[in-house]
Amino acid sequence: MNNENIDGGRALIRALEKEGVEVMFGLPGGAILPVYDPIIDSNIRHILVRHEQGAGHMAEGYAQATGKPGVAMVTSGPAATNIVTPLCDAYLDSIPLVVITGQVPLAAIGTDAFQECDTTGITMGVTKHNFLVKDAQDIPRIVKEAFHIATTGRPGPVLIDVPKDIVDPKNPRSKLNWVDDPEMDLPGYEPEKNFDLSGIDKALELIENSERPVFYVGGGILKARAAEALRELVEITGIHVVTTLMARGAFPDSHELCLGMPGMHGNYTAVTSMQKADLLVALGARFDDRVTGKVDGFAPDAKIVHVDIDPAEIGKVRKPDVAITGDCRLVIEAMVDRLKKQGSTPTDRSEWKSSISGWQERFPLTYENSEPGSKLKPQFVIEQLRDLAPDDAIVASGVGQHQMWTSQYWNFNSPYTWINSGGLGTMGFSIPAAIGAKVGHPDRVVWAVDGDGCFQMTAQELVTATVENIPIKVALLNNSYLGMVRQWQDMFYEERFSEVFLSEDVPNYKAWAESMGCVGIRVDSPEEVPEAIAKANEIDDRSVVIDFRTAPEERVYPMVPSGQDNSSIVVPPSQESQER
Amino acid sequence: MKKIQPNYRTLVVTVDNKFGVLARVSGLFARRGVNIKSLAVAPTDKAEFSRITVDLDIELESVSLDQIIKQLDKLINVVEIRALDPDKSVERELMIVTVRAEASQRDELVDHLDEVGGKVLNIGTESMMLSLVETSSVIDDFESFLGNFGIVELQRTGRVALDSL
Numbered sequence: 001m002n003n004e005n006i007d008g009g010r011a012l013i014r015a016l017e018k019e020g021v022e023v024m025f026g027l028p029g030g031a032i033l034p035v036y037d038p039i040i041d042s043n044i045r046h047i048l049v050r051h052e053q054g055a056g057h058m059a060e061g062y063a064q065a066t067g068k069p070g071v072a073m074v075t076s077g078p079a080a081t082n083i084v085t086p087l088c089d090a091y092l093d094s095i096p097l098v099v100i101t102g103q104v105p106l107a108a109i110g111t112d113a114f115q116e117c118d119t120t121g122i123t124m125g126v127t128k129h130n131f132l133v134k135d136a137q138d139i140p141r142i143v144k145e146a147f148h149i150a151t152t153g154r155p156g157p158v159l160i161d162v163p164k165d166i167v168d169p170k171n172p173r174s175k176l177n178w179v180d181d182p183e184m185d186l187p188g189y190e191p192e193k194n195f196d197l198s199g200i201d202k203a204l205e206l207i208e209n210s211e212r213p214v215f216y217v218g219g220g221i222l223k224a225r226a227a228e229a230l231r232e233l234v235e236i237t238g239i240h241v242v243t244t245l246m247a248r249g250a251f252p253d254s255h256e257l258c259l260g261m262p263g264m265h266g267n268y269t270a271v272t273s274m275q276k277a278d279l280l281v282a283l284g285a286r287f288d289d290r291v292t293g294k295v296d297g298f299a300p301d302a303k304i305v306h307v308d309i310d311p312a313e314i315g316k317v318r319k320p321d322v323a324i325t326g327d328c329r330l331v332i333e334a335m336v337d338r339l340k341k342q343g344s345t346p347t348d349r350s351e352w353k354s355s356i357s358g359w360q361e362r363f364p365l366t367y368e369n370s371e372p373g374s375k376l377k378p379q380f381v382i383e384q385l386r387d388l389a390p391d392d393a394i395v396a397s398g399v400g401q402h403q404m405w406t407s408q409y410w411n412f413n414s415p416y417t418w419i420n421s422g423g424l425g426t427m428g429f430s431i432p433a434a435i436g437a438k439v440g441h442p443d444r445v446v447w448a449v450d451g452d453g454c455f456q457m458t459a460q461e462l463v464t465a466t467v468e469n470i471p472i473k474v475a476l477l478n479n480s481y482l483g484m485v486r487q488w489q490d491m492f493y494e495e496r497f498s499e500v501f502l503s504e505d506v507p508n509y510k511a512w513a514e515s516m517g518c519v520g521i522r523v524d525s526p527e528e529v530p531e532a533i534a535k536a537n538e539i540d541d542r543s544v545v546i547d548f549r550t551a552p553e554e555r556v557y558p559m560v561p562s563g564q565d566n567s568s569i570v571v572p573p574s575q576e577s578q579e580r
Numbered sequence: 581m582k583k584i585q586p587n588y589r590t591l592v593v594t595v596d597n598k599f600g601v602l603a604r605v606s607g608l609f610a611r612r613g614v615n616i617k618s619l620a621v622a623p624t625d626k627a628e629f630s631r632i633t634v635d636l637d638i639e640l641e642s643v644s645l646d647q648i649i650k651q652l653d654k655l656i657n658v659v660e661i662r663a664l665d666p667d668k669s670v671e672r673e674l675m676i677v678t679v680r681a682e683a684s685q686r687d688e689l690v691d692h693l694d695e696v697g698g699k700v701l702n703i704g705t706e707s708m709m710l711s712l713v714e715t716s717s718v719i720d721d722f723e724s725f726l727g728n729f730g731i732v733e734l735q736r737t738g739r740v741a742l743d744s745l
Contacts, residue, residue: 120600124607129656132600149656187628188596188659312650 008136008167008174009034012100013042015143018180021071023047023062023439025055029075030115031102034168047439047468052079054432054461056086060095061436064419065394067225069096069150070436076102077115080161081122085426088126090157092423093246094223096150097157098143105165106134106173119161128156136166136174141182148184153191154310155223194311199322200334203281203305206322208344210279210303212352213239216262216291219246219422220284220308226329227251227415230283233332236339238346240356242270244285246422249412259356263291264560265404268363268571271558272580273356274299275566281305284328287317288423297565307331362578363571365408367554372527375551378402378477381529382409385447385475388533393417393445396434398454399425401483404556406449428457434472435465445473445537452478452502452509459512465543466517473536474518474545479552480504487555491570492562513545522547588617589645590671590741593632593652594660597623601657605632608651614638618673618716618738629659633740664741671741674711675719676701680730681708689729696722707732 006014012035016024023045028036039046049055052074059070070090074083080101090097104113120132129149131142139162146158165171207213221230227250234241234257241251242262251258262270274280280302285291292298295317306313306320307328314323324331367379382405389395395410396419397403403420412418419437421429434448455476465472477483486500513520519539523532523546536544557572571578595601602621609616617635624631638645645663652661664671681689689708690700698712712722716739723734 121603124604125611128654186656189656194653310654312647312654316647 002178002180004178005175006178007034007169008133008139008162008176009169010038011136011139011176011178012143012162012167013038013044014178015140016044016071017042019143019147020068024071024073025049025058025062025436026073027052027055027075027079029079029102031076031104031164032073032100032162033075033102034164034174035073035100035102035162047464047470049432049464050460051458052082053085053428054435054458054464056083056097056099057089057426057429057432057458058436058439058461059097059099060086060090060093060429061396061419061433062440063090063095063097063436064433065416065437066440067416068440069098069147071098071100073100074102075115076104076119077117080117080119084122084126085424087123087157087159089421089424089426089429091126091128093421094155094219095157096155098146098150099157099159101159101161103132103161103163105171106163107165109163119159123159126157127159128154130159130161132161133163133166136176139166139176140179141184144182145184145186148186149189154220191309195326197324197326197331197334199305199324200331200338203307203322203324204335204338206279206303206305207237207239207281208347210347211349212273212277213237213279213281213349214259214273214277215239215241216244216274216280216282216285217241217247217250218244218283218285219250220328221247221250222284222415224284224309224328226284226332229329229332229336231255232336233339236336236346238349239281240273242266242274243412244288244291244422245407245420247285248407248410248418249415252413253411254413261407263288264293264562265408265556265558266291267365267408268558268569268575269356269359271560271566271569272359274302276355277302279303279305281307282320283307283332284309286313292317292566293560293568294563294565297567299566363558363575366572366574367557368574370526370551373525376523376526376529376548378405378479378548378550378554379409380526381475381477381548381550382406382449384529384533385449386410388530388537389447390445393447394419394434394437394441395447395449396420396430396437397449398430398451399427400451400453401487401554401556402449402451402454402477404484405477408556427454430454431458431472431474432461434474435461435470438465438470438472442470448472448474450474450476451483452476452480453482455509456502456507459516462513462516462518462543462545471540471543474513474543476509476545476547477550478509478547479550479554481552483552484556486552490553490555491559509545509547513543513547516543518543518545520545520547522549524549588635588637590664590666590669590739591632591634591636591649591652592662592664592741593634593658594624594629595632596657596659597628597630598657601630602632604655604657605634605652608655609634609636609648612648614648618736620738620740633738635739662743664743668744669741670744671715671739672713673716673719673739674713674737675723675734676709676711677723677726677734678707678709678732679726680706680732682706685729692722692725698722
């Protein structure tokens, strides 16, 4: 194969095959046509989406569920701009993607050619790196570099912009000598250059001497495949764990030391234990504003141990007392090793533990169920979905109230079962992400929990699911509103509801689902919920959409109002009289 | 003499000598609202690398130099970054200027030019073109001196700098 004369398009597909790509998501068009031709002869499965944004989110869902890089390919111009949102989403949530975009021929770049846009310029700020290929001979090397950059260090999206002439076999510029194992040329990329594990001893000392410690666990644990190591560290030290929105499932919710999700809509105990801690051990977490609330008032008495693979995260928001730059799994394993050698017994922290169990008793997640015949409580629907789902079910969500409720009420007991858009907060994420996850794990049940606002942004990908035979299940929590925005107007804008009401009548979701080849079910009343879910669970040959009619006035509790510190956490009315 | 602390910081950034790299570096500053005070870019002794010497206005306390350096280091095309300590580095800048100078004024002008080590590049009937390679602050001073004569046109390169030995 080495030195074989081939064209750029064939080389691009062959390079993807060499990287072990099994599936890619995309939609062809003018500039990328020459790369679509060799796909016919390739073993790579191509999933034809209905909108390029869908391709990007599917690749994200696939990557999140499998740990492999997600691959998407689209054409130039509007297709490239349509995939900018998933790139930014993947950038903020550190998801490894390789996105290939077509580009107008080299000679036409800069001439306002048809479907030309400055793709590398536009995506510079939302990718870990991007490439504009100017020479077909560079294709094998650039593809190898793109996968290397996307998957090592802190993962992220990489874009390769490919001008048409260098992949078009009819154009002499597309000729190259295939190179089996090209040498990468990345002198500025050494993700392990700044690794510094020298803080481990000091960190362990702080842990041993702390009275109120909490492990603050972020998405980096999942990226580092460190869930098992984490569990060992937690059990040796006997320290409680909070799992952020990006880390749900990194430590089992069923474990007695798991406090669940912290942050703006975290549960009272997770939020309060962090706030009152004397030591936070941040593992692959980035002190996001949705977790810290007002930064100046965040965990005021806590010393900080910050472990992250990205040196730029250390001290970005909160100055740590001990900084450890490195891969979370290696750091945690080293910690466990030293603790085992020391053979130390866990510090006695019975007072702290009783504070925690007191908060757990007084401030559990709670809601008031609705009467038969009245609109559904969204929390009830999620509890029912959870209880009727198999243990290894994967759940994807969109963005808004339904996302928070799912994160709160689902029991995430294994890693890589929760897929959502955390950093960017991309409405419409769930359906394509669920499809991507299902492609990665065809034998597992994948639920997309969606809102009606989100559903209307990306529902067309259910056509993709039907045509490509990727059966997912969609639980639509339909309250006829942009629910989270409504909640803010309800709580902070004197109930002046501006432009948040969608419609109770249109679209007809059941009919819409059926028109896309799915089974459509509508549920109006609480007593119909278990039966509808059971029916959905029985169907595994096509997608199902259940339109759950939920109560619009329902708020996500608890809530730390934006810009306030975490001690200002608002609890549901039924808990207001409880001693804090 | 009282030392004046500059309100800018100098970064020397070694980068891949490839298209688009300067845009990545300057874009990183632009996104954070940091103004580039001066900028010089040229290949190094190794043809595959360029060196960017950049002076940043970082009067804003909200922008941390440490964070900027770490973010710069994340750019794939950035090979090395050094923040130069003004006390431990040697810096130079080049100025070319056309200044109004009648015959009667030229002695004074050239005397001062000699004092700072500049050169006369070109002489016209009513004006002279001069050059000066010096530190930015010497050039600043010389520039204000030239203001007395009347500056017709002036171009400065931006600073380049290296650690002192």
